[in-house]
Amino acid sequence: MSEEVSEPIEVLRLPVELEYQYTAGKSASRFLRGLQQGKLLGQRCPVDGRVYFPTRGCCPQHGVPMAEEGSIELPDVGTLVTYSIVRVPSANIPLELPYVTIQVLLDGADTVMMHVLGECELEDVHMGMRLEAKWKPEEEWETSVGNILYFVPLDEPDAPYESYKEHI
Amino acid sequence: MAELCGVMGIGQTRYAAKRQELSMPGLLREAAERALDDAGCTWADIDAVVIGKAPDMFEGVMMPELFLNDAIGGAYKPMLRVHTAGSVGGSTAIVAASLVQSGVHDRVLTVAYEKQSESNATWALTISMPFSVATVAGAGGYFAPLVRGYIRRSGAPEDTGIRVAVKDRQNALKNPLAHLQLEDISFDMVANSPMLWDPIRYLETCPSSDGACAMVMAKESIATQSTKPVAWIHATEMRSEPTMFSGRDQVMPRASLDNAAALYKKAGIQNPRDEIDCAEIYVPFSWFEPMWMEGMLFAPINEGWKMTYEGATALDGDLPVNMSGGVLSSNPIGASGMIRFAEAALQVRGMAGDHQIDGARKALGHAYGGGSQYFSTWIVSDQKP
Ligand SMILES: [Zn+2]
Numbered sequence: 272m273s274e275e276v277s278e279p280i281e282v283l284r285l286p287v288e289l290e291y292q293y294t295a296g297k298s299a300s301r302f303l304r305g306l307q308q309g310k311l312l313g314q315r316c317p318v319d320g321r322v323y324f325p326t327r328g329c330c331p332q333h334g335v336p337m338a339e340e341g342s343i344e345l346p347d348v349g350t351l352v353t354y355s356i357v358r359v360p361s362a363n364i365p366l367e368l369p370y371v372t373i374q375v376l377l378d379g380a381d382t383v384m385m386h387v388l389g390e391c392e393l394e395d396v397h398m399g400m401r402l403e404a405k406w407k408p409e410e411e412w413e414t415s416v417g418n419i420l421y422f423v424p425l426d427e428p429d430a431p432y433e434s435y436k437e438h439i
Numbered sequence: 440m441a442e443l444c445g446v447m448g449i450g451q452t453r454y455a456a457k458r459q460e461l462s463m464p465g466l467l468r469e470a471a472e473r474a475l476d477d478a479g480c481t482w483a484d485i486d487a488v489v490i491g492k493a494p495d496m497f498e499g500v501m502m503p504e505l506f507l508n509d510a511i512g513g514a515y516k517p518m519l520r521v522h523t524a525g526s527v528g529g530s531t532a533i534v535a536a537s538l539v540q541s542g543v544h545d546r547v548l549t550v551a552y553e554k555q556s557e558s559n560a561t562w563a564l565t566i567s568m569p570f571s572v573a574t575v576a577g578a579g580g581y582f583a584p585l586v587r588g589y590i591r592r593s594g595a596p597e598d599t600g601i602r603v604a605v606k607d608r609q610n611a612l613k614n615p616l617a618h619l620q621l622e623d624i625s626f627d628m629v630a631n632s633p634m635l636w637d638p639i640r641y642l643e644t645c646p647s648s649d650g651a652c653a654m655v656m657a658k659e660s661i662a663t664q665s666t667k668p669v670a671w672i673h674a675t676e677m678r679s680e681p682t683m684f685s686g687r688d689q690v691m692p693r694a695s696l697d698n699a700a701a702l703y704k705k706a707g708i709q710n711p712r713d714e715i716d717c718a719e720i721y722v723p724f725s726w727f728e729p730m731w732m733e734g735m736l737f738a739p740i741n742e743g744w745k746m747t748y749e750g751a752t753a754l755d756g757d758l759p760v761n762m763s764g765g766v767l768s769s770n771p772i773g774a775s776g777m778i779r780f781a782e783a784a785l786q787v788r789g790m791a792g793d794h795q796i797d798g799a800r801k802a803l804g805h806a807y808g809g810g811s812q813y814f815s816t817w818i819v820s821d822q823k824p
Pocket residue numbers: 316317318319330331332333334
């Protein structure tokens with residue numbers, strides 16, 4: 272036995288891992304299979320007619336299944352509703368700092384999706400910018416929102432504030 | 440309600456980045472025993488324990504209440520765990536109060552905590568979900584776009600948040616338990632601190648703290664025998680809404696406005712700004728002071744920033760807010776809501792020390808959590824309702 276005296280251990284870092292199987296369910300599966308084909312599929316609430324994207328098959332506000340007529344294909348263009356420039360690292364986010372986290376309202380959708388902005392100088396980022404999705408190469412498409420690498424600015428006039436303000 | 444309920448004991452730990460000399464149970468015990476001492480009772484007098492904390496993912500210890508209740512002294516007593524994200528400290532206090540108000544128990548101890556030094560909250564809040572991309576770094580990444588939305592719609596001057604950050608840190612200097620003790624805090628110091636989640640600067644952000652807060656609450660016949668002042672609960676309210684639905688106002692959620700209206704109705708309050716003497720509001724990022732001044736109906740929509748700007752929320756203002764230094768000065772997440780509730784009670788008991796507001800008779804405690812979707816509040820007074 273060594274006679275070395277070491278500092279008492281106060282905190283041990285013990286990573287844990289939990290493996291699980293995720294069953295997406297009917298509605299999310301349709302949404303994810305759509306993504307695999309490069310399609311953005313939303314669904315309409317039968318109560319107020321609003322289009323949800325992404326969708327989980329039921330309306331969180333009215334507690335009813337989404338309308339049965341199926342999915343509504345949305346374009347991969349939309350409006351930047353609000354954003355933040357992030358300068359804080361996080362172990363789960365592989366992006367280089369700083370990056371721009373955004374809320375995008377796709378044309379025809381009534382809910383925002385969270386994503387990131389690319390190919391844009393930080394000082395040019397602003398609310399109301401028109402954006403377009405930048406996709407991964409088609410051969411890399413999976414059943415994931417990650418098929419969209421990021422959104423890029425479109426060469427279009429800004430959307431008027433009134434058109435997106437209720438989504439902030 | 441069947442029974443009146445009074446807060447007769449309050450115990451808080453010292454808040455710090457690392458309370459490494461204490462285990463998790465040790466941290467809770469420090470707060471719980473101080474609350475028992477303040478209430479002039481012992482574990483033998485306690486009928487039930489209500490424990491709250493933020494997500495178990497933070498420390499990676501699942502359902503810690505199962506061992507903590509025994510470890511802190513509550514063995515064989517009925518125990519309830521409450522979980523409502525960041526608002527949990529507030530809703531835990533409300534659940535404890537309801538056990539007394541409903542006549543189920545006579546005297547209850549409630550305690551809420553977080554040991555952030557043994558956890559990684561930003562990691563736990565940035566989980567990779569299957570088939571999705573993680574883009575939001577921690578709570579700041581989530582709330583910064585909402586703050587930007589508030590600035591856009593209210594037209595608030597850009598330095599409103601800086602002013603809140605300075606005020607709360609100055610208040611913290613009067614509270615020996617507060618984690619951040621920034622003697623040289625100034626407008627320039629906050630303004631020049633790095634932008635973390637634009638428009639939120641480093642010094643406009645809450646710290647990561649270890650800490651616990653506890654209260655002993657009892658029914659009227661017991662509480663009136665207390666040798667110390669009692670904070671009588673006039674009203675409690677909790678509201679929530681889904682994180683995402685079309686047309687949701689993320690900046691000024693309906694759950695907040697409905698919560699405030701229902702709370703004041705229960706408490707018989709017509710004009711909250713006139714009738715409430717001071718408030719402890721959950722402000723983890725400085726801009727949430729003006730936002731919740733509106734969310735708690737103290738100011739008209741889009742005008743909450745004026746209260747900050749005009750000094751109304753300062754210690755010498757007409758509605759002092761976060762006299763203790765607030766979440767911006769100490770943030771043991773799961774306890775942060777209960778600290779707001781407890782500090783409101785300390786004010787009406789006249790026991791808030793150097794950050795006491797003279798003549799405070801009616802005070803508001805407030806907490807919110809999740810994606811601005813869980814709200815819990817109470818109003819306490821030195822007078823019975
Ligand atoms: Zn609906």
